[in-house]
Amino acid sequence: MIGLAERFGEKPFRGRQLFEWIHHRQVEEIAQIHNLPKRFLEQISERYIISGVQIRKKQASKTSETAKYLFSMSDGSLVESVWMKYHHGNSVCISSQVGCRMGCAFCASTLEGLSRNLTAGEMLSQIYEIQRETGERVSNVIVMGMGEPLDNYDNLLAFIRLASHEKGIRISQRSITVSTCGLVERMQRLMEEKLQITLAVSLHAPNDEIRQRIMPVAKKYGVEEIFSACRKYIDRTGRRITFEYCMIGGVNDRKEHAEELAGCLKGMNCHVNLIPLNDVKEREARRPREETIREFRKILEGRHINVTVRRELGGDIDAACGQLRNTYMDKG
Ligand code: SAH
Numbered sequence: 001m002i003g004l005a006e007r008f009g010e011k012p013f014r015g016r017q018l019f020e021w022i023h024h025r026q027v028e029e030i031a032q033i034h035n036l037p038k039r040f041l042e043q044i045s046e047r048y049i050i051s052g053v054q055i056r057k058k059q060a061s062k063t064s065e066t067a068k069y070l071f072s073m074s075d076g077s078l079v080e081s082v083w084m085k086y087h088h089g090n091s092v093c094i095s096s097q098v099g100c101r102m103g104c105a106f107c108a109s110t111l112e113g114l115s116r117n118l119t120a121g122e123m124l125s126q127i128y129e130i131q132r133e134t135g136e137r138v139s140n141v142i143v144m145g146m147g148e149p150l151d152n153y154d155n156l157l158a159f160i161r162l163a164s165h166e167k168g169i170r171i172s173q174r175s176i177t178v179s180t181c182g183l184v185e186r187m188q189r190l191m192e193e194k195l196q197i198t199l200a201v202s203l204h205a206p207n208d209e210i211r212q213r214i215m216p217v218a219k220k221y222g223v224e225e226i227f228s229a230c231r232k233y234i235d236r237t238g239r240r241i242t243f244e245y246c247m248i249g250g251v252n253d254r255k256e257h258a259e260e261l262a263g264c265l266k267g268m269n270c271h272v273n274l275i276p277l278n279d280v281k282e283r284e285a286r287r288p289r290e291e292t293i294r295e296f297r298k299i300l301e302g303r304h305i306n307v308t309v310r311r312e313l314g315g316d317i318d319a320a321c322g323q324l325r326n327t328y329m330d331k332g
Contacts, residue, residue: 001015001016001018002015002016003015004018004044005018005040008040008043008044010037010040014036014037014040016167017035017036018033018044019167019168020167021033021036023124023162023165023167024167024168024169027050028050029049029050030045030048030049030050031045049074050121051073051074051119051121051122052121052122052125052128052129053072053073053079053122053126053129054071054072054073054129055069055070055129055133056070056071056072056078057069057070059317060317061313061314061316061319063315063316064084064313065084065085066083066084066085066317066319067082067083067134067314067317067319068081068082068083068314068317068318068319068324069081069082069083069126069129069130069133071125071126071129073098073118073122077098077116078098079095079098079118079122079126079145079146079324080095080145080146080319080324080325081093081094081095081126081130081145082145082313082314082319082324083130083134083138084313084314085136089137089138089139089140089175090134090136090137090138090139090140091138091139091140091141091142092126092127092130092141092142093141093143093144093145094126094127094141094142094143094145095109095118095123095126095145095146095147095324096117096118096143096145096146096148096149096155096156096159097114097116097117097118097146097149097151098114098115098116098118098147099112099113099114099115099116099146099147100114100147100148100151101113101148101151102148102181102215102216102217103215103216103217104181104202104214104215104216104217104322105214105215105285106214106246106277106280106283106285106322107280107283107322108280108282108318108323108324108325109145109146109147109322109324111282111325112325114147114151117147117151117152117155118147118152118155120155120156120158120159120162123155123156124159124162124163124168124169127141127163127169128169131169138171139175140171140175140176140177141171141175141176141177142176142177142179143156143159143176143177144177144179144200144321145324146324146325148180148181148183149178149179149180150178150183150186150187151183151186153186156178160173160178160195160197164176172196173195173197174197174198176197176198177197177198177199177200177242178197178198178199178200179200179202179244180199180200180201181201181215181217182201182202182203182217182218182221182226183217183221184221184225184226184229187199187201187229187233188229188232190233191232191233191236191237192236196237196239197239198239198240198241198242199233199239199241199242200241200242200243200244200273201230201241201242201244202215202246203226203243203244203245203261204245204246204248204252205218205223205252205257206223206252206257206261206263206264207223207260208222208223210251210252211223213251214248214252214285223264227264227265227268230268230270231268234269234270240270240271241268241269241271242270242271242272242273243265243270243272243273244273244275245261245272245273245274246275246276246277246321246322247274247275247276247277247287247288247292247293247296248277248285248286248287248288249277249285249286249287249288249289249292250288251285253293253296255296255299257296258295258296258299258300259303261300262299262300262303262305265305270306271307272300272306272307272308273307273308273309273310274293274296274297274308274309274310275310275321276288276293276312277322278312278315278320278321278322278323279323280322293309297309
């Protein structure tokens with residue numbers, strides 16, 4: 001913003017004021033800004049808009065303090081975000097793209113392919129709007145909604161820097177989690193950015209054979225390559241990695257898969273998050289029985305791997321992992 005002010009012949013502090021209007025006071029239009037020179041405001045409103053999102057619909061879960069928001073953007077595109085209230089703070093799960101081109105076989109977000117990337121402003125604005133609507137502060141952000149965040153790298157980075165900026169909404173980087181299906185070159189780039197965020201890697205299988213069956217991206221990057229990038233990531237950043245493992249009945253849920261996974265992760269500073277598959281009506285895959293999930297977890301624990309089973313929030317409003325879309329669907 002300082003650069004922007006200077007380009008229009010204004011002093012740097014004008015740029016700082018503009019930043020404050022947008023990211024601290026969170027105005028939705030340039031017309032709402034007042035204590036800046038009129039000429040400067042005219043010049044920027046001829047060339048720029050504040051590219052936010054607008055709430056189109058909110059669905060509140062009956063079973064948990066979770067709500068799903070449908071947002072529209074200036075070009076009419078739609079994305080969804082999820083708000084989750086916990087006693088230790090509120091989390092928002094935001095989308096980073098309209099659609100997704102990764103093609104995972106069990107996910108709803110990729111059914112229509114990718115239509116476009118979100119700007120950093122559109123990612124931030126999902127949080128601003130939810131804070132405004134709920135009247136509560138958001139303390140945790142997970143970039144796990146629709147889209148592959150590392151496929152929209154530059155905007156993601158700008159988003160992280162703005163969200164954690166001391167003059168903005170000041171979300172600590174340690175409270176930001178970014179989830180990727182494992183784009184190795186991008187992970188390598190990310191580890192050099194000196195960020196304190198948590199990286200979550202969607203693994204979903206202990207070997208290439210199973211992974212390739214459910215995730216097209218696995219044909220490009222093998223599990224060994226992913227593990228080696230993860231080890232380096234942990235080394236470079238000092239941050240623990242989370243592995244997400246979506247449990248799909250009859251596909252990746254057998255005892256030997258748990259054993260194989262434990263072998264791969266031995267000695268790594270990581271955490272495994274088991275996600276029982278959430279239903280996506282166009283998809284065939286089903287979740288395993290409770291008992292199968294329990295056994296899988298026990299095997300990992302027995303091998304001293306940190307493991308949790310993700311609590312399902314918002315399943316009744318299709319707001320759980322893998323259920324977010326860019327089209328509006330009525331329940332029924
Ligand atoms: N593109 C990113 C973020 C996407 S979604 C990534 O792949 O990590 C966040 C998590 O939900 C991912 O681990 C994703 O694989 C998982 N997921 C997708 N569909 C799911 C479903 N139907 N049930 C449970 N988890 C699912």
